[in-house]
Structures are given as C-alpha cells and as structure tokens.
Amino acid sequence: MKFTTIPTMVALCLPFATAKVCLSQSDVTTLSTHFGDLVSGYTQKLANQTLTTNFMDYSESINTLIDSAGTTPNALLGLTFTSRANFETLSAAQPSVPFQVQNTWYNCDTITIRWLSTQSPQPVVGISVLQTVYRPRQGNATNFKINEVWAEFDSAAWLIDSGFTVTPPASNREKREVTFEA
Ligand SMILES: *[C@@H]1O[C@H](CO)[C@@H](O)[C@H](O)[C@H]1NC(C)=O
Numbered sequence: 001m002k003f004t005t006i007p008t009m010v011a012l013c014l015p016f017a018t019a020k021v022c023l024s025q026s027d028v029t030t031l032s033t034h035f036g037d038l039v040s041g042y043t044q045k046l047a048n049q050t051l052t053t054n055f056m057d058y059s060e061s062i063n064t065l066i067d068s069a070g071t072t073p074n075a076l077l078g079l080t081f082t083s084r085a086n087f088e089t090l091s092a093a094q095p096s097v098p099f100q101v102q103n104t105w106y107n108c109d110t111i112t113i114r115w116l117s118t119q120s121p122q123p124v125v126g127i128s129v130l131q132t133v134y135r136p137r138q139g140n141a142t143n144f145k146i147n148e149v150w151a152e153f154d155s156a157a158w159l160i161d162s163g164f165t166v167t168p169p170a171s172n173r174e175k176r177e178v179t180f181e182a
Pocket residue numbers: 044045048053
C-alpha cells in the first residue's frame with residue numbers, strides 16, 4: 001500500500017515544490033537602480049546587497065577594456081568576473097562613470113537593461129542581461145540578488161573616452177583594422 005501512495009503524494013506535492021517566486025516591477029526597479037549605482041558609484045555594502053557571493057559576469061566588451069583592446073590578460077570570450085570579491089577588486093579600482101537606465105524588460109527571473117553612459121567625448125550605450133535568484137532576507141528592498149550578468153556595449157567608444165586614440169587604415173584596400181594607442 002505504502003509503495004503506491006508515496007508516488008501519489010509526491011505527484012500531489014510537486015506543483016507546490018516547484019512553485020517559483022517571480023520578479024515584480026518593484027524588484028526590477030530596485031535591482032536596475034542598484035546595478036547602475038554599482039557602475040556609477042561602487043560601494044561594497046551595495047555590492048553585498050545586490051550581488052550573490054558567487055556572482056559571475058560575462059562580457060567581451062569589458063574583457064577588451066581590461067586588455068586595452070589587445071587579447072591579454074583576459075581571454076576575450078572568457079569569464080570577466082569570477083566572483084563578487086573579484087568584481088569588487090576590479091570595480092573599486094575603476095573611476096566612476098555616469099550610468100542611466102533607459103529601458104528594462106523582465107520575465108520571472110531575468111532582467112534586460114538598455115543603458116546609456118554619457119561619457120565624453122563619446123556616449124556609450126549597452127545592453128546588460130541580469131539573471132537573478134530568490135534570496136529573501138530581512139530589511140530587504142528586494143528579495144532577489146543578481147547571480148549572473150551578460151553585457152555588451154560600445155567598447156571602442158569607451159576606450160576613446162579612456163584616452164585611447166584610433167588610427168584608421170591609410171586606405172580602404174588595407175586590412176580593415178583599428179589600432180588603439182594609449
Ligand atoms: C560584504 O560581505 C563580505 C563577505 O562576503 C564581508 O566580509 C564584508 O564585511 C561585507 N561588507 C559590508 C560593507 O557589508
């Protein structure tokens with residue numbers, strides 16, 4: 001008897017066990033604002049509130065910036081930040097930049113942000129996809145944290161804003177490569 005009733009009970013419980021809490025508009029607004037604040041004015045307290053400890057960030061654009069348009073030390077297609085601590089070390093060393101959220105779209109656990117960084121002389125726009133996880137806690141503005149980010153943006157403009165100059169090829173027949181010089 002037991003052997004037939006246990007699977008039945010498991011089946012009955014399954015919808016409850018898999019019920020998932022989804023992001024609300026308020027969670028999306030809070031996380032998008034905090035994500036922007038980490039770029040424009042990084043603090044460890046905000047990083048702790050916003051990112052999971054095993055936070056990962058994938059971005060060829062950021063790898064290119066770290067590599068000064070070369071291919072080392074960061075592999076271009078590799079993981080950009082391997083943890084929150086690694087993100088903190090690199091972010092704390094970076095000058096703050098303006099960051100405005102232009103649009104957000106979301107589903108149950110993922111937020112897509114279109115953003116503008118009004119740097120000079122070149123504006124930079126980008127898209128960041130934030131994968132979140134449910135982490136309820138007391139005194140929380142949101143019960144979600146960012147666990148993974150996939151982001152790409154105009155890193156050529158960002159390099160120019162960082163003081164790099166671009167040397168175009170002398171003619172169209174030459175190899176179409178762009179040389180960045182510090
Ligand atoms: C952030 O979290 C780390 C542990 O992950 C802790 O050592 C540190 O004190 C926290 N910082 C703040 C400002 O809360």
